[in-house]
Amino acid sequence: MDEYEQQYRCLKAHGFNAWTGDGYERAYRQLVNTLDKLMVKNLLPAAKASVLELGCGNGAMSSRYMAKNGYSVYGVDISPTAVKWAAEDFSRLGLTGKFSEGDVCHLGQYQSQMFDMIVDGSCLHCLINEQRHQCFQEVKRLLKPEGRFIISTMCGLPQSPEDIQNYDYVNHHLIRNGSPWRTLKPLPILQEEILQERFTIVDLEKNTNPWWDHATIVCRC
Ligand SMILES: C[S@@+](CC[C@H](N)C(=O)[O-])C[C@H]1O[C@@H](n2cnc3c(N)ncnc32)[C@H](O)[C@@H]1O
Numbered sequence: 001m002d003e004y005e006q007q008y009r010c011l012k013a014h015g016f017n018a019w020t021g022d023g024y025e026r027a028y029r030q031l032v033n034t035l036d037k038l039m040v041k042n043l044l045p046a047a048k049a050s051v052l053e054l055g056c057g058n059g060a061m062s063s064r065y066m067a068k069n070g071y072s073v074y075g076v077d078i079s080p081t082a083v084k085w086a087a088e089d090f091s092r093l094g095l096t097g098k099f100s101e102g103d104v105c106h107l108g109q110y111q112s113q114m115f116d117m118i119v120d121g122s123c124l125h126c127l128i129n130e131q132r133h134q135c136f137q138e139v140k141r142l143l144k145p146e147g148r149f150i151i152s153t154m155c156g157l158p159q160s161p162e163d164i165q166n167y168d169y170v171n172h173h174l175i176r177n178g179s180p181w182r183t184l185k186p187l188p189i190l191q192e193e194i195l196q197e198r199f200t201i202v203d204l205e206k207n208t209n210p211w212w213d214h215a216t217i218v219c220r221c
Pocket of ligand 1: 057
């Protein structure tokens with residue numbers, strides 16, 4: 001069983017609402033604030049547009065926001081427990097969404113140019129090395145020509161002594177149990193990667209935290 005499936009089984013068994021555990025209410029408020037700002041700036045498509053969340057987890061963050069705002073919501077996650085949980089919660093809340101189990105690096109279950117918007121559900125920073133390129137390629141294939149890709153990701157440098165000790169400054173990885181666990185790139189390096197993947201950056205907002213920063217980056221192909 002992979003770490004994500006294990007984590008979702010544990011979260012569900014202990015009665016938490018989402019990946020963020022105890023911090024869910026705060027995280028959701030912050031997300032709503034960020035996405036509302038993008039809405040005001042006219043950076044999100046109109047309601048009814050088709051939206052895919054990458055790494056949707058149990059659907060309690062971006063997918064929920066999008067469904068409440070009238071989008072046609074799809075979500076994909078590698079954890080079967082998370083995907084089932086998302087479907088159950090949507091049904092309980094009277095929301096509509098199509099959730100499926102899958103790997104964001106290989107999204108053959110979706111047709112090319114199927115989505116008006118793809119939202120990174122804080123999943124890109126879980127991908128290591130070549131996986132990131134594979135994911136960017138899939139996003140390009142799945143987006144409609146005027147589509148938007150919203151990246152929501154860790155960025156910057158680690159701040160805590162423990163993370164600093166377990167950070168690979170060459171490859172920009174946080175290391176856990178001897179293996180790369182998260183990609184954590186300083187913002188200029190992350191922007192460079194996005195441009196090299198041939199996306200245009202339309203908007204960027206950075207939140208500063210005591211542990212590392214978080215960026216919300218709106219891109220188009
Ligand atoms: C930081 S969690 C965020 C979950 C959810 N978007 C939220 O905000 O609550 C990252 C999610 O990405 C999923 N994930 C990680 N690697 C993945 C992959 N290769 N394909 C699909 N999902 C993946 C994990 O299972 C997890 O649900």
